[in-house]
Amino acid sequence: MYCFCLKRRRFALLSILLVLTGWSIQSHPLFAQDYRFDKSYTDSLQAVIKKGPEDTNIIIPYILLADALKMVQTQEALKTTEKALTIASRLNWPRGMAMAYLGRSTVLFEAAQYQQAISFALQSREAVKKITYDEDAKNAFIARIDQTLGLIHSRIGNFRKALEFLIPSQKAFFKYGDTTEAIIGGLNIGQCYMNNLDYKNGELYLKETMKMAQQYQVWPVVVRCYTNLGFSMKWQKNYPASIAYFRASLQLAQAINDISIVAQSYAEQADNFLRINQLDSVEYLAKTGLKWAQSLQSREMQRICYRALTELYERKGQFAKALETFKIDNAIKDSITNDTKKEEVVQLEMNYQMKQQEELAKARLESEQQIRMIISIALIILVFAAILLFLFYKKRRDALDRQKDAEFATSVAESELRFLRLQMNPHFLFNALNSIADFIRKNDLELADRYLTRFARLMRQTLEYSAQKEISLQEDLSTLELYLSLEQLRLNNAFAYRIEIDPDVDLEHTMVPPMLLQPFVENSIWHGFARISNGGMIHIHIKKEGDLLQYNVEDNGSGLDNTKTTSTAPRDKKSMGVSITRERIAILNKLRSGKGGLNIVGTGHGTRVLLSIPFLIND
The missing domain is CATH 1.25.40.10 (Tetratricopeptide repeat domain)
Known part of the structure; x- marks a missing residue:
């Protein structure tokens, strides 16, 4: 609103x-x-x-x-x-x-x-x-x-x-005595009540505000009161009243040349007429609203108009037109989704940069204070020059160690940041939501409910574990199995999986980085099984080998060579997952003085991933 x-x-x-x-x-x-x-x-x-x-x-x-x-x-x-x-x-x-x-x-x-x-x-x-x-x-x-x-x-x-x-x-x-601001305040209060689903108080404030705005000729507020009352009636399913308010807002918006309200009023009238099955004027209203929305470059308003046209054409049996408007609506939706993801990444990067700038400024201040202190001591206690030189050398060495530690911590933070971006695969989210919609359309509400429940659990666990450096192997495998079960439901059980764990591996106390295997399991599904409708198999074997925890991930998909031509998933996503995993293993090796590694080979009838990390037990 x-x-x-x-x-x-x-x-x-x-x-x-x-x-x-x-x-x-x-x-x-x-x-x-x-x-x-x-x-x-x-x-x-x-x-x-x-x-x-x-x-x-x-x-x-x-x-x-x-x-x-x-x-x-x-x-x-x-x-x-x-x-x-x-x-x-x-x-x-x-x-x-x-x-x-x-x-x-x-x-x-x-x-x-x-x-x-x-x-x-x-x-x-x-x-x-x-x-x-x-x-x-x-x-x-x-x-x-x-x-x-x-x-x-x-x-x-x-x-x-x-x-x-x-x-x-x-x-x-x-x-x-600031009547104009008081009027605008009434509009904002009414909107807050409505957004909080308190329609009674919302309508009360909007109607009182509209009377006062008319008295003082604050027409932009009047037109927005009409619009918000229209939304209130619509949300309460009083569609005729909603249409009346949007007609009033349209007339006034045209008079004061408020283009955004003109576009919105046309679009909402079309949607309301559809809801009461009065189809005569829907096409005119939707197409007119669409022209205004396009002139404003408002994708949300365009979607309202295209959805109205799609539903209208479906009811009239004009399926070719319905398909055309449906495709355009989907393209706009994808564009909005992509922009939203970009904004989230930019926001994350901005937060990260601001934090880094604050830390650097603090480090510079501390460094300047330390240098001033050393210079002061050197000038005052000139007799003990030898001792001061030793202390200066020691402090300098400690500062270099702290600098190296800070650089390494920055490397870890950057790797974790890139890993967090990678986790939220927009293709997986898009297909998951489409699957839910498909189950609902097929009236398979039980399957849709089961899928949605698992999907919510996976999102919650992903966000929770991504903030932790290490989780138990049991928690990590639980998240991985949840992801695999979702993909099985989505792909109609086109593949199966088996996870084997050696007895000497303590699931509860063995600590691992979160979702280390996820990129490779995802590659097996997206790349290995791209042209397989059934019979796919992912075999995961976990064992302890000396000071290392070893993962063996093997699939019977199309293999390394065929994935170059058969996969429809983005190749840069695949290569980025492997690259980031190598970085994470390198960081673990440095932190734990280990010799972990990653090797990906083709088996002739699939792909095998051999991954090892330094073994860690939480006592």
């Missing part, structure tokens, strides 16, 4: 700055347009910053520059807020510190760093409390911070917590 206040953050931030400098908050534009990066605007702010002295007057340009950069240059925006905070702290200026903290919170919010965004917003709140003059301006600023906190909690799905901030902030806006 659309949250109108999110599109106004830039002007809300400007309003806060105006309040803190004593200007009227009514001087800012009533509504902001969609975000557009304006280089000339940022250049002018940078020129002001470059020319001006580092006093209280320079804080606002810094905050406005960070706000302008936050959508396109996140790291630069964070550095800008950090500079503003440094200056304000040096000047001991609470207002400037409050603005810098809130500016940093806004940047982190856009970067989806929600916990950090909450932390800095709360620090902004504490800084505002230290302002000793103009209680009204101070409380108005606190109301805007609370509004920001409410929006952050709403974004992460914590709607009850969001309401704890949004409701008081709306009351404060009414108290201090």
